[in-house]
Amino acid sequence: METNEARRIEATNAERYAMSGQYGWEFSPDAPNLLERWTVLPFNQRGDKRMAFGALSGAYNGLRFSVFDYHRRPTVTSVHTRWTNKKVNELDTISIDTVWVVTLPAPMPNFQIVSSIESAWDVDQYPEPATADRKFNRWYKLIDTDPNVAVAVLTPQVAATMRSSKLHTWSLVGAELVYVENPTFGRTKPDEVLSTLGRLTQLVSLLPFHLAGGQPAAPPPPPQPHYPQQQYPPQYPPPPHYGQPPYPPQHPGYPPQHYPPQQYPPQYPPPGYPPRGY
Secondary structure (H helix, E strand, O other), X not given: OOHHHHHHHHHHHHHHHHHHHHHOOEEEEEOHHHOOOOOOXXXXXXXXXXXXXXXXXXXXXXXXXXXXXXXXXXXEEEEEOOOOOOEEEEEEEEEEEEEEEEEEEEEEXXXXXXXXXXXXXXXXXXXXXXXXXXXXXXXXXXXXXXHHHHHHHOOHHHHHHHHHHOOOOEEEEEEEEEEEEOOOOOOOOHHXXXXXXXXXXXXXHHOOOOOOOOOOOOOOOOOOOOOOOOOOOOOOOOOOOOXXXXXXXXXXXXXXXXXXXXXXXXXXXXXXXOOOOO
């Protein structure tokens, strides 16, 4: 890695480490686990030498968040001599974007909007939003987003906040909002980290969480009363099953005998009573 690039990463890590101690946040100078977590901008752009560094995570204004810098090399230009056509140098084009990820109070439909004037993104082939504000639509492109969902998400309040707060490129991925920004002067300073978190807090407060997928789960039904099964005392055997002899045959080895039930005339009392006259 070039010296200037290494110094930029080292300076960013030092500033983020100081912020972690000041605000009680977690810090990691290198976070490779964040490189494959999302498939939205800027992670789906071409390039190698991918790195995630200067990672902070914690809570701010009541929201859980993560912020880190994403490093990639999109192009390599080879320089050759004019007469011998021999390669004498390679010029790397390095792109570093700062990514904020805010945890939402409820999941949202997939949504991704991108600034159409940002030179870092090749988005000419994507459609514009179809809101009632035509001037707003000309500034943005939708990527892999249902136009109806986009109209529902981009309420007049959300659109106005995007323009006034300069929050141009962001995505909704499940219960997370992913915002990306290319720093103008090469690095995102600590005050910019905080100011962007404040602007994102305002944006999240305006999102329409009533959309499909954004409603909280219905409460479970009340439990039904449970009655324990009646148990017989251990000293008494359970009642015999009707139609079966209650006891085993008296002569083992012989098959049980089946006798038809004895019928009694109606004028006589059932057996077991003493005869009349006693």
